[in-house]
Amino acid sequence: MLLLPMDLYSKDNSNSNIVVGANIGNVPWEFQDSDGSYIGFEVDLVSRVGEKLKRKIKIINIPFNGLFAAVQSGRIDLAISSINITDKRLESVSFTQPYYDSDQSLTVLNNSKIKNLYDLKGKIVAVDTGSTGDIWATENNEKYEFAEIRRYEGLVPAMLDLVIGRVAGYISDIPALLYYTKDKPNLAVVERISTGGTYSMMLRKNNSLLFEVNDVLIEMKSSGELNELHKKWFGKFAAKNSSTIKILDIPKSSGKLNLNLTETFLNKRVFLETYPMLIKGFYITIQLGLLSILLGLIWGLLLSLIRLYSNTLLRFVVKTYINVFRSIPLLVFLIIVFYAFPFVGIRFSPFNAALFSLVIVSGAYFAEIFRSGIEAIPKGQFEAAKALGLSPYHTMVDIILPQAIKIVIPPLTNNCINVLKDTALASIVALPDLLKQATQAQAIAANPTPLIVSAFIYLIFLLPMILWVSRIEKKYRSGKQL
Amino acid sequence: MSVLINLKNVSKHYGDFCAVKRIDLSIIEGEVLCIIGPSGSGKSTLIRCINYLEEYDDKGIITVNGITVKKGNNLKNIRKEVAMVFQNFNLFPHLNILKNVMLGPIRSLKVSQSSAKKLAYDLLGKVGIRDQANKFPYQLSGGQQQRVAIARALAMKPKVILFDEPTSSLDPEMVSEVLDVIKELAGTGVTMVIVTHEMSFARQVADKIIFMDEGIIVEEGSPDQIFDDSKKERTQIFLKSVLKA
Numbered sequence: 267m268l269l270l271p272m273d274l275y276s277k278d279n280s281n282s283n284i285v286v287g288a289n290i291g292n293v294p295w296e297f298q299d300s301d302g303s304y305i306g307f308e309v310d311l312v313s314r315v316g317e318k319l320k321r322k323i324k325i326i327n328i329p330f331n332g333l334f335a336a337v338q339s340g341r342i343d344l345a346i347s348s349i350n351i352t353d354k355r356l357e358s359v360s361f362t363q364p365y366y367d368s369d370q371s372l373t374v375l376n377n378s379k380i381k382n383l384y385d386l387k388g389k390i391v392a393v394d395t396g397s398t399g400d401i402w403a404t405e406n407n408e409k410y411e412f413a414e415i416r417r418y419e420g421l422v423p424a425m426l427d428l429v430i431g432r433v434a435g436y437i438s439d440i441p442a443l444l445y446y447t448k449d450k451p452n453l454a455v456v457e458r459i460s461t462g463g464t465y466s467m468m469l470r471k472n473n474s475l476l477f478e479v480n481d482v483l484i485e486m487k488s489s490g491e492l493n494e495l496h497k498k499w500f501g502k503f504a505a506k507n508s509s510t511i512k513i514l515d516i517p518k519s520s521g522k523l524n525l526n527l528t529e530t531f532l533n534k535r536v537f538l539e540t541y542p543m544l545i546k547g548f549y550i551t552i553q554l555g556l557l558s559i560l561l562g563l564i565w566g567l568l569l570s571l572i573r574l575y576s577n578t579l580l581r582f583v584v585k586t587y588i589n590v591f592r593s594i595p596l597l598v599f600l601i602i603v604f605y606a607f608p609f610v611g612i613r614f615s616p617f618n619a620a621l622f623s624l625v626i627v628s629g630a631y632f633a634e635i636f637r638s639g640i641e642a643i644p645k646g647q648f649e650a651a652k653a654l655g656l657s658p659y660h661t662m663v664d665i666i667l668p669q670a671i672k673i674v675i676p677p678l679t680n681n682c683i684n685v686l687k688d689t690a691l692a693s694i695v696a697l698p699d700l701l702k703q704a705t706q707a708q709a710i711a712a713n714p715t716p717l718i719v720s721a722f723i724y725l726i727f728l729l730p731m732i733l734w735v736s737r738i739e740k741k742y743r744s745g746k747q748l
Numbered sequence: 749m750s751v752l753i754n755l756k757n758v759s760k761h762y763g764d765f766c767a768v769k770r771i772d773l774s775i776i777e778g779e780v781l782c783i784i785g786p787s788g789s790g791k792s793t794l795i796r797c798i799n800y801l802e803e804y805d806d807k808g809i810i811t812v813n814g815i816t817v818k819k820g821n822n823l824k825n826i827r828k829e830v831a832m833v834f835q836n837f838n839l840f841p842h843l844n845i846l847k848n849v850m851l852g853p854i855r856s857l858k859v860s861q862s863s864a865k866k867l868a869y870d871l872l873g874k875v876g877i878r879d880q881a882n883k884f885p886y887q888l889s890g891g892q893q894q895r896v897a898i899a900r901a902l903a904m905k906p907k908v909i910l911f912d913e914p915t916s917s918l919d920p921e922m923v924s925e926v927l928d929v930i931k932e933l934a935g936t937g938v939t940m941v942i943v944t945h946e947m948s949f950a951r952q953v954a955d956k957i958i959f960m961d962e963g964i965i966v967e968e969g970s971p972d973q974i975f976d977d978s979k980k981e982r983t984q985i986f987l988k989s990v991l992k993a
Contacts, residue, residue: 649801650838654904655827655856664851668842
């Protein structure tokens with residue numbers, strides 16, 4: 267008990283820290299300077315809030331689409347990250363009065379032919395998962411006929427793909443992009459998209475801190491302090507009628523207050539709204555998973571045969587391959603394939619990058635499983651096949667593999683389950699798989715229900731396989747003749 | 749009567765150990781040859797050289813039906829002519845009895861499914877287990893399994909069948925059913941080379957007996973010559989010890 271940190275006892279004590287979640291890297295709102303300390307408009311803002319309330323501010327770095335669940339679960343007290351106030355979000359969380367008027371924008375490569383949104387017809391456009399830009403692009407998809415809306419975890423990976431040429435444009439908040447592109451001549455913000463967003467600080471519903479923080483904002487607006495911050499970060503004062511100057515009401519939810527645990531984590535309305543997205547994601551997960559397994563099995567079998575029966579050099583190469591790819595984390599390899607391969611001219615789509623990585627890595631595991639199965643077959647089987655004049659091919663296909671595969675069905679199935687689970691890593695390269703769709707849905711709805719539902723979908727799909735394997739394993743252990 | 753199999757100066761080394769030492773031997777078409785001798789004398793190794801399951805040393809040469817037994821394309825043709833029955837049966841456990849017998853003709857002789865099936869049923873009838881055709885090997889007794897293995901060998905319509913201690917893994921009560929099948933084959937004109945520890949069987953079935961010890965042929969001759977009138981002391985000592993048991 268004595269080892270517990272003090273602030274656990276003093277949860278409601280006004281002297282405790284205010285824990286602030288922020289998507290660090292979101293210029294000029296919250297980012298790192300050269301010595302690694304956090305700076306930015308909103309960082310200054312919350313520091314001022316801390317000073318006025320005489321409470322310490324502790325900032326932790328959380329990806330944008332993770333802020334909603336973090337606020338609702340109480341992991342953080344307050345979220346900043348140029349978060350737009352939307353009606354949907356207001357149903358699940360609270361916002362202080364806004365302090366900045368924003369719009370969306372289209373950023374492209376300076377030398378590209380794309381000069382406005384209509385030029386994006388049939389092109390891939392990048393957005394941040396679950397952001398206002400994402401919501402806008404999704405709503406206007408039919409009008410502008412984008413080939414695909416690709417969803418990234420923040421500005422940096424989206425910019426990487428814009429520069430590589432995997433996406434034609436990036437739709438995101440205009441202040442961030444104006445700030446980001448000002449010292450990058452190869453990039454240009456070519457269009458302002460009037461979405462009329464306003465930024466605010468996000469809190470859990472009915473958190474009393476809301477009113478304290480809002481009072482500080484009123485004070486900073488009337489004293490002109492907020493306008494000074496605007497000058498500091500944007501080089502000029504804010505427009506007279508903007509929410510940086512005007513004192514406004516705390517935004518109110520149009521819907522009823524939903525606060526209990528089930529309403530937060532298994533919200534029926536959110537579920538009904540988002541499950542079509544999840545089904546779409548599940549379809550991609552299944553496609554990727556099954557294709558990876560099929561190709562991984564073939565590739566693994568081929569590797570195991572080379573490993574067992576080819577000449578010394580090839581054997582050494584394959585052995586090295588197997589050891590290397592069993593040592594590299596799949597996620598690391600996937601990021602290399604997706605972001606580094608383009609620099610040597612290999613440019614995979616997100617699906618193909620994920621497929622390639624899964625096949626290459628799972629093939630190494632499959633190869634070892636096949637090898638152990640083949641090596642378990644008695645020498646007499648090979649000799650009997652030889653004595654009948656069977657070719658090496660038919661010896662394998664007719665005699666050895668049917669027996670070997672039967673022995674290794676449990677480990678093979680386990681590896682297949684791993685591949686299916688590992689498909690979730692593909693969301694890191696903007697593939698709209700089940701996990702990606704769930705994170706997007708939860709950011710748009712500002713409610714973690716889609717994540718919980720996606721966990722159930724994985725469970726319903728994988729649990730029968732797991733149970734089946736354990737049954738087979740038990741049968742094998744009981745020594746039943748194969 | 750022509751020579752079917754010819755061995756000239758055949759040796760087999762495992763590292764420094766010499767299992768078979770400079771063997772010269774001719775086997776005539778239609779002949780039943782039994783090879784006897786103590787364990788470890790090189791009998792099995794010798795017959796496994798004939799279908800090249802063992803690679804014999806380079807300076808020797810084996811020919812079957814005029815074709816040299818060496819690595820390469822000819823090996824497939826050799827193995828069509830030379831069938832083998834193993835001590836441990838080596839049936840394919842994932843295939844039923846019928847398919848065990850059909851596989852060789854279909855894959856190596858390119859026989860059609862239907863004629864392979866007919867052949868398999870005929871041969872299973874010949875070895876007395878036609879009614880077991882749809883069972884799997886593990887459902888059969890050891891003696892039955894070895895009879896399937898003999899049918900599988902016969903399905904290749906070979907010129908010669910090599911038997912590598914065909915009854916050594918069997919329970920005593922099953923030995924005779926297998927030996928009876930082999931005896932019947934002896935009357936059909938197929939050449940057979942049989943490594944065996946069954947002395948009375950060897951005497952009964954063989955046209956010629958070879959006694960091997962420590963990798964060499966100590967003595968060869970007709971069954972009567974070897975069993976009743978051996979010229980070599982090592983043969984006499986061996987026979988005395990096994991016949992007494």
